[in-house]
Amino acid sequence: MRGGVGKRILQAAALTTFLVLFGLTGFLFREGLPALYKSPYEELRFAVHPENPISQLDAGQVRALVRREKKWKDFGGPDTAVVAVHLANIDRYVTAGASLHQIQSTIDSLARLRGVLLALPPNLLPKHTKPLVVHWKGWKEIFFSTQWSPTYEPVPAVGFLPLLMGSLWVSVIGLLVVVPLGIAMAVYAVEFLPKTLYYPVKILWELMAGLPSVIIGFWGLVVVVPWIQKVFKLSAGETALTAGLLLGWMTLPLMASLVEEALRAIPRLLEESSYGLGATQWQTILRLKLPYILPSIATATLLAAGRILGETMVVLMVSGNSPVIAWTPLKPVRALPATLAAELGEAPVGSYHYHTLFLLGVVLFLLTLLLNVSAYLVRPRHA
């Protein structure tokens, strides 16, 4: 029999790998998709004072009231201050160690205030109040809301936009660093580096590719962050720019290796044809070689983008982790994978927060898949 036992072992290994990958992807989707149709406050009931004319609001309006960014008046309600009462702030009104009975009577007396906004489990809700319907807009809330505050009580904000924007800043800056520098490094290694120096340089550059990202993050925190802070006179050096620079630098070995490989694969006769027509070395590089490897450069750029997009540790350490939409790269941002790393450990399994984080994972997975498929589609096909 051909292959025999060895072949079977390899087959089993391949099958296992495939099943595990398939299972993982399935798990990601199974845990992530409920965020699209569940609501974060299914267990809560909202209520207001019976004389309050407002009977329905959407989640963002409730959040604004609780945060005191808006008043009842703004939505056509009474001209009184908002008194929010929910599980996370009940301790403001009762002393520590109060009995359930004492808590209930405190809630009952708070409910008599005209400006009250109650968000409580049904059994704690006082009798003489008016129910308030709070609309949750589902996937629109996730993809169009501009705030990320997934543990905010009683109504969390789970807009992915600030996180997507964070990833976008970091990736764009990273690519602006890695693409030109990676090409330059490869051209230098192939065209100008003396042979005796090539191997030492190449070894260093491969070593750089193997540096654990936490080391790079630490170095960034100690060296690059203060530098950025000083150069741009910022109050904090943890910005999108800092993370982008470090990620671009970190991805350099990958980019440079891919471009170098493509440059070395240019047929020697083609190169000689250019020289034979009276081209200088620079003319040959700029007019023949770089155009020739353009598909490889595109592939390498997409692969580098995938790497930057998926990188977690460095971004977590130096980006400032502020999930607020940044309009300049000198603001702290938070990227997708860093959010997962920072929050997944704290989100109770099965909670709405947990589902949104998995949905974030699904988005990250799809973006990376898109980059890799594009890289495959633009790969070089000549020769």
Next chain:
Amino acid sequence: MYKVEARSVSVWYGSYKALDDVSLSLERNQVLALIGPSGCGKSTFLRLLNRMNDYIEGFRMEGKLLIDGEDIYSPEVDPVHLRRRVGMVFQKPTPFPFSIYENVAYGLRLQNRLKESQIRERVEQALRQAALWDEVKDNLKKSALALSGGQQQRLCIARALAVRPSLLLMDEPTSALDPISTAKIEELIHELRQNYTIVIVTHNMQQAARVSDMTAFFYMGRLIEYGRTKDFFTNPKHPETLRYITGRFG
């Protein structure tokens, strides 16, 4: 004045001696065929003429090599300028991955002093000279990679001619082509000799006899025999030459 003149040229690659004391001279508007078994030094000699060996590691040369009376290895000569006077065609077609038009215009654009209308003129002229114009005139924007092998090689000849060299080097230009394409290229060489001096390396004895005025036989780095092609094949002076051209070795 000779078009090409070699005086006691020797070449080393590191410690390996590739050419040993080669001297020959070639008149203007003649075709010189370089023949000999693999590794005999004929390609090395060809590539000396446009200084294509310069970048090979360990390359060293002694003797004098003159083109139009000028020592092309003197320090004042810039190989980049030399190569605009000495065109080269390789053993395989080497079209660039651009359009047909841009391939022919490549060498012209390097010099940055021609207007686009002049470039267009020169491209057409070169394609006509290479007997390719009629086949591609309607598809100049098409990728050169879409042409057949024979067309690609004629495109490479046009590309070399567009820069207006006076000496054309051909390194086994038909070794990768079918017999019909080969015949077309040979016919082309025949026509080109009216305006150009051509040095061609070939493995094909019949080809050497058909296209050349002069033939040089190289063996183990030395020029064994050099003379008019007519005499060369009918009445070789050297026994090694006779053995080679009758196919007894090589």
